[in-house]
Structure formats: structure tokens, C-alpha cells
Amino acid sequence: MLPFLVGGDYLVISDPAAVHHCLAVNFSRYDKGRDFAEMFDVAGNGLLVSESALWARQRHVVATVFAAPAFRSFVVSTIQRHTAGLLLPFLDHAAAAGRAVELEDVFMRFSLDVSYAVVFAADLDSLSLEAAAAPYPPFGQATRMAGEAVMFRHVVPARWWKLLRWLNVGIERRYAEAKAVLDDFVYREIGKRKAGNLPLLGEGGDLLSMYMAWPRDPAMTDRQRDGFLRDAAVGYMFAAKDLVAAALTWFFYMICTHPHVEAKILDELKSLRSNSTSCGGGRGKPAAAVFDGDTLRSASYLHAAVLEALRLHPPAPFEEKEARDDDVLPDGRRVTKGTRILFCIYAMGRIQGIRGKDCEEYRPEMWLSGSGRVRHEPSYKFAAFNSGPRSCLGKDLGLTNLKIAAAAIIYNFRVELVDGHVVEPTDSVVLHTKKGLMVTVKRREAAFDE
Structure with a gap:
């Protein structure tokens, strides 16, 4: 789980007090660092890699856009439309x-x-019935290749991948080709907008x-x-695509291995059924139900089950920083300028001193108060969405995405893990699985018949 430790010196942290100290209280003392920006140069100068004054300006723009009702409405309607249509x-x-499906790949395409x-x-439409059996479209292949290359840069010593980049061979050559594909797609879209050829679908909310x-x-x-527009578009794709897919994958692994949780979620959704919308159907096929974001706000147990899956399987298992100045952590450890720090979010969810003796168990109930409301957890203890000023601005929309997709699947289908299939995490900057999530899917006929 620590591929980052190859070829470099790191201070590894899993203490909530230290997380709070570095990411919130002394935020200005810790940057992403030049090494991170160079390894993740596909993001350009976007929010994911920017620092100081540039970061503050970009954060303001992103926060304003994400808070805009037009954008939020467009995102939620897009999620619902793709859930229903794809x-x-x-x-x-x-x-x-009656065939098994590799669910992580399904979620990657959906996301x-x-x-x-x-x-x-x-x-x-990479998940359409016509396209799902075919290779990824060029844009999807490019995003996947770029993600693999960024991971490679984290794994090997910097001098090695920089040599490959200079020689333009191997994975670095494929990375350069992937970036060219991304740039071509994005700049072409920007050109269309500047020429006044706006897509009819978005009506300005995209x-x-x-x-x-x-x-x-x-x-x-x-x-x-x-360039600013390009970096914003590519940055969003990388921040949203793989993380949502990984979160859905691990959530359904938990559901497959904890049927009593699935049963409670299903009961909760049945009580909300009158507020869902039907999709599909026709030509003798039954319709399925899709729940909208507003309806799912009252689905407290579903929300708790999603948070609990994120605790045990955070899609971004590590956060990386570099000390700008000398500092002293709450436990007395000294940090010298230039030290690179890894905050182990994955480990934090599984330490008894933080989570108790049952920290390895999947228990959505731990997120619910006595009245059944979702309990707040400080971000420095539950850092799946980062902590401090760099906390994820897309948290609410991301959770909405997860809940709309999860609710639709659970209500309409029974998902079962293929016998003998082992699911375990791979070493990556995103918590993917080593061999996917092989499942069988069966209709819940009662749901389709309602």
C-alpha cells in the first residue's frame, strides 16, 4: 500500500492531531510541492497542483462555480439521466x-x-449496450493512460521516469500521446464554444x-x-472520474459481503419509492426506478452506508504534502523544510486507537445518532474528502452521485459476488481493485413490477 516510498524520504502520518495540524492549523506551511506538480503535469496549472496565490484564485473560481444552482442542477440531472439511460x-x-459482469469496469465507464x-x-456513451463490449473511446483511453503514468511516476525513482520522458520511450511516450489526445479533445470543445457552437444539451450549466x-x-x-479552461476541464475529469468509480466499487463489495446492510437500505428505499421516477420499459420490458437527489436526502441509512465504505476504502488512500518551513508536530516530532509527508487516510480508518476495537468491521450504524440522523465526523479524523482549506469542493455532488447510482442498483437489482472471486486493493494513487469486482446481477422483479 506504500508504493510512494520508493526512491525518496517520507514522513508517514496517520494521527488525526497531526493531520489537523498540517492540513488545517498550519496549512500555509505545507504545499503539494514541485515534485507533485511535475508528476501530475497532465493537470497543467489547475487547482489540483497549484499553490499559494494561484491556488487561492482558482479555489475561489471553483467554489463559486460548484455553488451555482445552474451547475449543481445540471450535474444532478446528468447523473440521473445516465443512471436511467446507461x-x-x-x-x-x-x-x-445471466452472465457475470466486472462491476469496477462498469463503474469506470459510467463515471x-x-x-x-x-x-x-x-x-x-461508453457504457451503452453498443459500446460497452468495445474498447474505451480515445478520450477514455487517454484518461486511463494518464492515470497509469502518474501512478508509475509515484512508484519509481524520479530519475528513472524523467530519463524515459527525455528519451520519449515506454510509458512516458504513451503518456505524452495521451496528453496530446486530451488536449485535442478539450481545445476542440473550447474552439466550438468560442465560435458560438454551444451544445444544446447543457443549456449553459455544464x-x-x-x-x-x-x-x-x-x-x-x-x-x-x-489554457486556464483546459486545466479546469482536465482537472475535473481526474478529480471526479476514477474516485467515484472506486468508491462505488468498494461500496458494492461491502454490500455483497454484508447482506443485512443491503436489506436495511432496500427497506429504506421502499419507503421512498413513491418519490422516485420510472425509466426504461416499453416493448415488453419492465420499467426501473431511479431516485432523485432531493429524495435521497432523507435516506440516512444509505448515506451512512456510503460513508462507512469510504472510511474503510477511501478512493484516495493517501494525501501528499511537502513542508515549506521547519515545524514541530503535536507529538513533538520535528519536521524539516523540504520533508515530504504522506497522510495515510486508508490506515486512519483502521486504527483501533482512532476507531475502536471493531475498526475493521463494516458498520453503517456508527454514523447514525440515536435519533437516526447522520452524525458529523471532523474531517481531520475522516479525511476521505481531505481536510482543511483543501477539502474537496465537490464532496456534496460526489456523494449525490454515489447515492443516486447506488440506490438505483440496490432497488432494482440484487448484486452477488461470484463464488471464489477475491477482491483486494491494488497499489495506486486511487484505490482500485487488483482483479476487479466480478458479480452476477439479478432483477428484483417486485421493483420492476411496481
């Missing part, structure tokens, strides 16, 4: 065929389709439209403005 039909087809539509107001409507900095050249 995810459920795919699973229904698999159920009818790619959702994030692409949110950014560009255009449909990639991410690119929102950013293009942002007041322009007079000091920016056209090229710099386009």
Missing part, C-alpha cells in the same frame, strides 16, 4: 443474459460518461460553459485563457 439498461441486459457530460454537455462565463482577467492572453 447504467440500469446495461445491468438489466446482463441480468437477462467517465457522467464526468464527460458534466464538463462538455456531450454524451460519450462546467465548460460556467468557466467560459467567468469574468476574464484582462491580463490574460487568449492562449492563457484557453
Whole structure:
């Protein structure tokens, strides 16, 4: 679980007090660092890698866009539309065929389709019945290759991947080609917008439209403005796509291995059924139910089950920082300038001193108060969405995405782990599985017949 430790000196931290000290109280003393920005250069100068004044300006823009009702409405409607139009039909087809499916790949395609539509107001449809059996579309392949290359850069000594980059061979060559594909797609979309060819689907609520409507900095050249838009689009794709897919994968692994949790979620959803909408159906096929984001706000147990899965399996298992100055941690340890620190979010969810003797167990109830409301947990103790000023601005929308997809699947289908299939995490900057999540899917006929 610690591939980052190759070829470098790190201070590894899993103490909530130290997390709070570094990421919140003394935020200005700890940066992403030049090494991180260079390893993740596909993000350009975007929010994911920016620091200091540039980070503050970009954070303000992102916070304003994410809070805008038009954007939030567009994101939620996009999630619901893709759940109804892509995810459920795919699973229904698999159920009818009686074949096993690799659910992590399904979620990767679903998340790619959702994030692409949110950014560009255009449909990639990589999970459509026609496309799901085919290779990823070029844009999807490019995002996957870029993610693998960033992981590679974390694993090997810097001098090695920099040599490969200089020689333009191996994974670094494929990485350069992937970045060229991403740039071509994104700059082409920007060009369409500047020419006035706005997609009809988004009606101005998509991410690119929102950013293009942002007041322009007079000091920016056209090229710099386009670069700013490109970095925003690519950054969102990388922040949203793999993390949501990984979270859904581990959530359903927990559901498959804890049927009593599935039963409680199903009972909760049945009480909300009158507020869901039907999709699909026709030509002799039964309709499925999709729950909207507002309805699921009252699904406290589902929310708790999602948070508990994130505690045990945080999609981003580590956070990395570099000390800008000398410092002293709450436990007395000294940190010298330039020290690179790994905050082990994965470990924090599994330490008895933090979570108690049953820390390895999956218990959604721990997130619920006596009245049944979801209990608040400080971010420095539950850091799945980071902590401090760099806390994830897309937390609410991300949770909404997870709950809409999860509720639709659980209500309409029974998902069962294939016998003998072992699920374990892989070494990665995102907590993917080593061999996927092989499951069988069966219709809940009562749900389709209602």
C-alpha cells in the first residue's frame, strides 16, 4: 500500500492531531510541492497542483462555480439521466443474459460518461449496450493512460521516469500521446464554444460553459485563457472520474459481503419509492426506478452506508504534502523544510486507537445518532474528502452521485459476488481493485413490477 516510498524520504502520518495540524492549523506551511506538480503535469496549472496565490484564485473560481444552482442542477440531472439511460439498461441486459459482469469496469465507464457530460454537455456513451463490449473511446483511453503514468511516476525513482520522458520511450511516450489526445479533445470543445457552437444539451450549466462565463482577467492572453479552461476541464475529469468509480466499487463489495446492510437500505428505499421516477420499459420490458437527489436526502441509512465504505476504502488512500518551513508536530516530532509527508487516510480508518476495537468491521450504524440522523465526523479524523482549506469542493455532488447510482442498483437489482472471486486493493494513487469486482446481477422483479 506504500508504493510512494520508493526512491525518496517520507514522513508517514496517520494521527488525526497531526493531520489537523498540517492540513488545517498550519496549512500555509505545507504545499503539494514541485515534485507533485511535475508528476501530475497532465493537470497543467489547475487547482489540483497549484499553490499559494494561484491556488487561492482558482479555489475561489471553483467554489463559486460548484455553488451555482445552474451547475449543481445540471450535474444532478446528468447523473440521473445516465443512471436511467446507461447504467440500469446495461445491468438489466446482463441480468437477462445471466452472465457475470466486472462491476469496477462498469463503474469506470459510467463515471467517465457522467464526468464527460458534466464538463462538455456531450454524451460519450461508453457504457451503452453498443459500446460497452468495445474498447474505451480515445478520450477514455487517454484518461486511463494518464492515470497509469502518474501512478508509475509515484512508484519509481524520479530519475528513472524523467530519463524515459527525455528519451520519449515506454510509458512516458504513451503518456505524452495521451496528453496530446486530451488536449485535442478539450481545445476542440473550447474552439466550438468560442465560435458560438454551444451544445444544446447543457443549456449553459455544464462546467465548460460556467468557466467560459467567468469574468476574464484582462491580463490574460487568449492562449492563457484557453489554457486556464483546459486545466479546469482536465482537472475535473481526474478529480471526479476514477474516485467515484472506486468508491462505488468498494461500496458494492461491502454490500455483497454484508447482506443485512443491503436489506436495511432496500427497506429504506421502499419507503421512498413513491418519490422516485420510472425509466426504461416499453416493448415488453419492465420499467426501473431511479431516485432523485432531493429524495435521497432523507435516506440516512444509505448515506451512512456510503460513508462507512469510504472510511474503510477511501478512493484516495493517501494525501501528499511537502513542508515549506521547519515545524514541530503535536507529538513533538520535528519536521524539516523540504520533508515530504504522506497522510495515510486508508490506515486512519483502521486504527483501533482512532476507531475502536471493531475498526475493521463494516458498520453503517456508527454514523447514525440515536435519533437516526447522520452524525458529523471532523474531517481531520475522516479525511476521505481531505481536510482543511483543501477539502474537496465537490464532496456534496460526489456523494449525490454515489447515492443516486447506488440506490438505483440496490432497488432494482440484487448484486452477488461470484463464488471464489477475491477482491483486494491494488497499489495506486486511487484505490482500485487488483482483479476487479466480478458479480452476477439479478432483477428484483417486485421493483420492476411496481
